[in-house]
Amino acid sequence: MTRSEYDVIVVGAGVAGSASAIVLGQEGYRVLLLDRAVFPRHKTCGEGIMPEGVRILESLGVLPQIYEQGGFRVRGLKFRSKAGVWAQADFPPADGSPAYSVVIRRYELDDLLLERAKGLPNVTVREGFAVVEAVYEDGVIRGVAGHPVKGREHSETFLAPLTVAADGMNSRFHNRYGIVKTLFARQRWGLSGHLGGVAGLDPYIEVVFQEGNEVYVAPTGHDTALAAILIEKEGMRAFRGNLAGQYHELLKATPGLRERLRDTAVIPPVGGRGPLGYTVSPVYRPGLLLIGDSAGFVDPITGEGMTLALKSVCAAAPIVKAAFEAGDFGPGTLSRYAIERARVTDDVNRLTRLMLALTRYGVVANRAISRLSKDERLFQKLMGIVTGTSRYRDFTLKDRWALAAG
Ligand SMILES: Cc1cc2nc3c(=O)[nH]c(=O)nc-3n(C[C@H](O)[C@H](O)[C@H](O)COP(=O)(O)OP(=O)(O)OC[C@H]3O[C@@H](n4cnc5c(N)ncnc54)[C@H](O)[C@@H]3O)c2cc1C
Structure with missing residues (x-):
């Protein structure tokens, strides 16, 4: 058994974990x-970073590299209803500057963030190391134990006053140590991959609502795009045994896109993840913070x-500092993270719930998109x-009613 001492152990080097390592x-x-x-690695994702997330990536010093690696700037969104109506809008400017979303392959983005973390003298990175459990003593998390992926017999333990769980949707910390994960009643799944040979792309993320699913097309180049499908759980049966083939067939049959996707080719891999909606509570324990998908997932x-992961990292940083200054990693200090995280994520979580409600029934989605179009x-x-x-509070009852009424 190996023992090492660090200030913070971060489990998971996705966006949430690497950003945490960089900031700390x-x-x-x-x-x-x-x-x-071992990075670079693929990750099923829609790959669009919303404008607030882009600003955080800029503050982490990685935006120039993101553009060098092919990050594609997107000006706004286009929605297409089942009735065939398109609505389009640009992101409103922030602080007098145009706001952009950036689309970049997770294969590149996560590697780039990890490289940035590796470049910091006091950050040590271990890839190919699977965390199995927390080191848990007297109700306090004091580190983690695990083993190299290639060498399961070589168990290692790492100790630190604070552990950050950024290990994603199926976190090792869920349903243990008093942390409860609760799945939403409505269960959706997500599929994503890339297409080559896409015609008529412009700098907008296109979202097409159709029976039982939504299709997202986000440009990653002049004729390449990320294409994702969000689908009800029952719809996933159709993909069994031929995920990539069925994914491509569904995309090529999507109204409003089919002509432009007819001659496309799938750029592998195609991945699927789900179920997508769950809450996690609490998002801290003595000696532990949960960040990113491990702290909850509303719906993409x-x-x-x-962006929510990046905002949570920024919300956590001053609390981590306060914990080290006070030498207190108990609920007295860390519970403030739950409050701060709720503050920075609540608006979008509420917007997500509203969008899910509006788009659940074709007729309501038709009305909402028709309203947005004019x-x-x-x-x-x-x-x-x-x-x-x-x-979200600026979005009045009258506004919500206007959307639902069309
Ligand atoms: C279909 C779909 C579409 C989406 N579209 C978008 C979108 O357009 N825009 C957007 O912002 N978000 C989107 N999301 C959500 C986004 O992918 C996640 O919110 C984001 O990846 C969260 O990052 P994370 O760092 O928390 O987790 P992850 O990116 O999942 O990283 C977790 C890391 O932890 C590691 N790990 C896991 N377990 C262990 C272990 N036991 N030991 C060691 N390491 C471990 C994994 O290898 C992984 O690298 C989408 C998600 C899906 C499924």
């Missing part, structure tokens, strides 16, 4: 970042997962929530 490493903490994968309908003020208000320029 820059603050001078000795960070150990562990991931069972608003494309906010990575009410620019309302669409801008909606978009302001994802750019951080307006609050």
Whole structure:
């Protein structure tokens, strides 16, 4: 058994974990970042980073590299209803500057963030290391234990006053140590992959609502795009045994896109993840914070997962600092993270729930998109929530009624 001492152990080097390691490493903490994968690695995702997330990536110093690696700037969103109506809007400017979303392959983005973390002198990275459990003593998490993926017999333990669980949807910390994961009643799944040979792309993320699913097309180049499908659990049966083939067939049959996707080729891999909606409570325990998908997942309908993860990292940083200053990693200090995280994620979570309710029934979705197509003020208000320029509370009952009524 090996024992090592760090200030913070971060489990998972996705967007949430690597950003945590960068922020805490820059603050001078000795960070150990562990991931069972060896990077670069693929990750099923819609790959659109919303404008607030883009601003955080800029503050982490990785935006120039993101553009160098092919990050594609997107100006806004287009929705197509089942009735065939398109609504389109740009992201409202933030602080007087145009706001952009960026689409970049997770294969590149996560590797780039990890490289940034590796470049910090006090961040140590172990790839190919699977965390199995927390070291849990007297109700306090004091570190983690696991083994190299290639060498299960070589168990290792790492100790630190604080552990950050950023190990995603199926976190090792769920349903243990007093942390409860609760699945939403409505269960959706997500599929994603890339297409080559897409015609008529422009700098907008296109979302097509149709019976039982939504299709997302986000440009990653002049004729390449990320294509994702969000689908009800029952619809997943059709993909059994031929995920990539059925994924491509569904995309090529999607109204409003079919002509432009007819001659496309799938760029592998195609991945599927689910169920997508769950809450996690609490998001801290003595000696532990949960960040990113490990702390909860509403639904990717608003494309906010990575941005919420980045915002949670920023919310956690001052609390981690306070914990180290006070030498207190108990609930007295760490519970503030739950409050701060709720503050930075609540608006988007509420918007997501509203979008899910509006799009659940074709007729309501038709009305909402029809309204957005002719009410620019309302669409801008909606978009302001994802750019951080307006609050959910600005979106009045009258606005919600207008959307539902069409
Ligand atoms: C279909 C779909 C579409 C989506 N579309 C969007 C979108 O357009 N925009 C957006 O912002 N978000 C989107 N999301 C959500 C987004 O993918 C997640 O919110 C985001 O990846 C969360 O990052 P994370 O770092 O928390 O988790 P992850 O990116 O999942 O990273 C977790 C890491 O932990 C590692 N790990 C797991 N277990 C262990 C272990 N035991 N030991 C060591 N390492 C471990 C994994 O290898 C992985 O690298 C989408 C998700 C899906 C499924």
